[in-house]
Amino acid sequence: MHEKTVLAVCGPVLTPERIWELTAHMDVQVRILKVPLQDALASGRGLDVDLLVIDATGQGVDLQAVERSLGSGGQTSLFVVLDESRLANAVLPLVVTTDFASSYAGGDEMKLRLRRLLWPGETTGDADFLQLGPLTINLASYQVKVGDEPIDLTFMEYALLSFLATHPGRIYSREVLLSQVWGFDYYGGSRTVDVHVRRLRAKLGPEVAQHIETVRGAGYLWNN
Helix, strand or coil: CCCEEEEEECCCCCCHHHHHHHCCCCCEEEEECCCCHHHHHHHCCCCCCCEEEEECCCCCCCHHHHHHHHCCCCCCEEEEEECHHHHHHCCCCCCCCEEEEECCCCHHHHHHHHHHHHCCCCCCHHHHEEEECCEEEECCCCEEEECCEECCCCHHHHHHHHHHHCCCCCEECHHHHHHHHHCCCCCCCCHHHHHHHHHHHHHHCHHHHCCEEEECCCEEEECC
16 A cells, blocks of 8 residues: 545544544545635645545535546545435435445444545455355445345445444444434434334344344344
8 A cells, every 4th residue: 555645524423533533544644624615626726635535414515516626537536424314315426436424334434435445456355345144244335145145225224234233242222223323313213223123134034133132121232
């Protein structure tokens, strides 16, 4: 790997401190954008970097304007953090190399996505996959398989499964799952968690479903 440059547009999820934490062990120079993004795009200054990181949570970001500014022949890739509520209608750039994460995503997932954009081809493909017995979770493409059979999950079913599977042996209450998976702005009742767990178990089949344990009076646990 060789040193790369990163420009970060911070927000509620990707604070400057979080950016430093995510890139602490990467060979990168990080700059925090200190002017409004639209001003930087208009001037074109300061965007000559390897990776532009944008926290688009809690603010409107015109990703098509970002794409036009970066251009089709440039070397700058784009990483965007999005609110869960905006995923269904998100339109990501097609010309600029782009990846995204939901605001619920953990540090390991974000680091993986950043490395893939910064050093394409230099990271191992195995890091994209979480293998738990017959269950395979592709963290890069949000795909799930049991054996060789693809499992058709909604995004929130995938989000719940990947959260539990990447935090094994720990009990999470319904309230904590709502905040961690659905987001702090979600106002639905805790029954939402039960419904999604029931659907997950049905889709995954009994061999995998048994790993999602109900702890009476406490919540849910992924047991390897």
